[in-house]
Amino acid sequence: MSQDTGTVRAYTGTAKALHWLIALLVLVMLIFGWTLGDLPEKEHIETLVIHSSLGVSVLILMTARLAWRLTHPAPALPADLPRWQVVLSKAVHHSLYLFLFLQPIWGIGQSLFAGFPVSPFGLGPLQIEENEQLFGIFHTAHAVNAMILIALLVLHIPAALYHHFIRKDVVLRRMLPFAKV
Template identity: 45%
Template sequence: MERYTKPAILLHWLIALLIIAAFALGLTMTNIPGLTPTKLKYFSWHKWLGVTVLGLACLRLLWRLTHAAPVYPAEMPRWQQSAAHALHFLLYILIFAIPVSGYLYSLAAGIPVVYLGVLPLPVIIDPNPELKPLLKLVHYWLNMTLLAAVCLHVLAALKHQFIDRDGVLRRILP
């Protein structure tokens, strides 16, 4: 069975791990009451993870546009192939939309993003107290949508591995 390329596999798993870390850190930091040094440190780390995910997502998209994905097994029903394509498309959209929404939320809150504490990212919107709560809500719901989509993605992969036994999961394993 045809597999994804090594760069595609590396980017898939690296982005997945960074997203899990950013999600866990996001939940942790938002549950810390008040404004503490630890909470501020976690916010910085969360932003750095988001910027890294966005950069790697750009690389992944460029790779994907120039390298076709392996074809699905012939016995895989057409509706499942269509569902897989739709879910992958949604995942790509969310992998871009979430860091952008977090970046805009931070700027609307009047807090610039300084990648790794040394590289200030451009300030593309001014602080905006009216926009801040909307962007916070958008960032939250995009993350909840990503959580649901990732769960569906993982469940589908496990179904293919243990029920269908069609080798679909092996295509992306390192």
């Protein structure tokens, strides 16, 4: 990933748009994903059309985001930030990238072996054959990955608020759509 640089002050408009669009999609998926298994069959299949379409969109958007990030360096963190916070911040951002990519991949994997149809964008079921064991492995990976994402966000979101309200630096403002830094 490109190095942070002291010469860039804010994230580009594209980076901000991708950050907030993906954040919105992922928060919705994390909140409503757990209710999928409790739905009656008809609603279950219909809701999975929405769930899988949003999830595949996250995968496509993350590919664009990674390509953008590799060619557009992030602004440097404040110079007086303690070293452990710089290290932790980078570790959380890298992990978010990794687990945001893996989440939809596990989702597609479990769909391929599920005994019910999962049809992203209504394009037809993503299905190879019903296989309970492989479905179980991908299903567990998808659920555990979701919990890892929640744990990372429990670090990430309060950290952003800490910068803004306690340290009163530019870190949150430079990711906000209309803020000047």
